[in-house]
Amino acid sequence: LIKLLLGLSPGPVILRSISNIITAAGGLMCYYISSEAMTYHLDCKADRKAATISKDYARGGIEFYDKILSRNRILRGLMGKEGKKIYAPSGNLFPRHWFRIKHTPYTYRRDLIVKILKELPA
Known part of the structure; x- marks a missing residue:
């Protein structure tokens, strides 16, 4: 589709190859960024859900x-x-790796639970 939009389909093989490489690199970068964002979100969601069950769960976290x-x-x-x-x-x-975090920092997760514990009713 991108090759059609740029008019590269009938073009030279080298331009099509460069287009394919750039498209693949862009897709890979989008995958890694969205994967890390999803991991971060799910870690925080799990901590939030467990901490709101009770004060004991929050203290345990x-x-x-x-x-x-x-x-x-x-x-x-x-x-x-x-x-x-x-x-x-x-x-x-x-x-x-210098560009990938992979896990939500433990200090952030701990601070999130501390904040939730303060907000829980007595």
Whole structure:
């Protein structure tokens, strides 16, 4: 369709190839961006849903993320240089690739549950 709009169908093979590569790269980029956005949304939605069940669930979620962050900070210190590549000083994971986050940061998820806990009725 893009080749038809740009008038490349009867054109040289090299221009059609470049058009195909650009289209494929654009599609791949859209996939990665939408995949990360969906993962982020689903992580937050799951935390929100679990935390609104009861105050005990919310407190459990806070404890869970506190322990994960604490463990990651300890591993960062124990693993030396490799640990500093994997874990941030806060306990979050560093992205494996410079342009992909992959997971919602644990500090954000913990803060979200703290905020929900404050809003829950007594």
